[in-house]
Amino acid sequence: MGILEDISNSIVKGHVSQQSPYPPEMQGKDGVIELVEKALAEDIEVGLILKEGLIRGMDEIGRKFSSGECFVPEMLVSAQAMKAGLKHLEPFLKGEEKRKMGTVILGTVKGDMHDIGKNLVGMILEGGGFEVIDLGINTPVDKFVSKAKENPNAVIGMSALLTTTIGNMKLVVEALRSEGLNNKVVIGGAAVSQKFMEEIKADAYSRDAAKAVAIVKELLGIKSV
Numbered sequence: 380m381g382i383l384e385d386i387s388n389s390i391v392k393g394h395v396s397q398q399s400p401y402p403p404e405m406q407g408k409d410g411v412i413e414l415v416e417k418a419l420a421e422d423i424e425v426g427l428i429l430k431e432g433l434i435r436g437m438d439e440i441g442r443k444f445s446s447g448e449c450f451v452p453e454m455l456v457s458a459q460a461m462k463a464g465l466k467h468l469e470p471f472l473k474g475e476e477k478r479k480m481g482t483v484i485l486g487t488v489k490g491d492m493h494d495i496g497k498n499l500v501g502m503i504l505e506g507g508g509f510e511v512i513d514l515g516i517n518t519p520v521d522k523f524v525s526k527a528k529e530n531p532n533a534v535i536g537m538s539a540l541l542t543t544t545i546g547n548m549k550l551v552v553e554a555l556r557s558e559g560l561n562n563k564v565v566i567g568g569a570a571v572s573q574k575f576m577e578e579i580k581a582d583a584y585s586r587d588a589a590k591a592v593a594i595v596k597e598l599l600g601i602k603s604v
């Protein structure tokens with residue numbers, strides 16, 4: 380599985396493509412874009428490319444950041460490489476256009492700029508047949524509430540990666556309920572847990588994007604086939 384390791388390594392180094400000048404020692408070598416294309420051409424399963432290549436690289440850069448081996452600029456170039464790789468996987472994750480099964484309003488909570496996980500969840504939900512209304516990053520409480528009012532049957536999906544921003548999820552749940560809105564709420568992101576979901580009285584939690592479709596179906600009472 381050398382190619383998946385190469386993808387992960389290119390994510391860690393932030394090497395987007397052969398043409399990228401960064402990092403200097405990788406100039407002219409295959410970057411995330413070429414490696415993902417090669418992996419697809421070798422018929423490696425899309426889920427494996429995602430998990431063992433791209434996400435593994437992001438996990439590694441996160442570990443390096445935690446241990447002080449790298450800083451925000453390195454995380455940023457890795458994020459750019461991740462986004463470039465995801466763009467190539469997107470058509471495969473989305474699959475063919477299907478009949479819409481429901482709507483999900485998706486956003487990263489206020490104060491939080493992390494959107495890679497949220498975008499991935501959005502792609503997978505679209506692939507699973509849902510319409511996704513993406514509110515983007517740094518989403519204020521009232522934006523979730525006003526979209527929920529317009530779409531009373533939609534599921535609200537919130538993402539947070541910072542321990543300093545997860546409290547905003549609670550504010551959204553409280554605001555929805557005080558406005559009499561019954562939209563189901565699913566939360567995710569590295570900073571939250573099943574326990575936190577129960578504490579803030581959200582309806583579901585998913586550790587990863589892959590389970591999002593099954594969870595949203597369950598929340599909407601749609602039987603999985």
Ligand code: B12
Pocket residue numbers: 434437438439440441442444445451454455457458490491492493494495496497499500536537538539540541542543565566567568569570584585586587588589591
């Ligand atoms: C890339 C990155 C950045 C990039 C973000 C770029 C972008 N456009 O997203 C940049 C450089 C901007 C950044 C900035 C910061 N970051 Co940062 N970042 C990361 C990093 C390395 C990777 C995150 C990522 O994209 N992972 C890959 C995706 C696919 O995984 P994911 O987001 O977890 O999503 C998956 C699941 O959680 C789930 N999921 C996610 N959301 C949702 C939502 C729903 C509804 C569902 C169902 C599922 C779901 O599905 C996804 C796929 O399986 C993490 C470390 C890590 N390993 O998590 C740190 C990390 C999150 N960052 C951290 C920090 C501290 C910061 C900064 C405060 C640093 C600073 N001093 O400035 C700033 C904060 C900026 C802000 N206000 O948001 C810390 C957070 C610590 C904490 N617990 O609070 C981490 C954990 C690094 C660390 N180990 O210390 N960061």
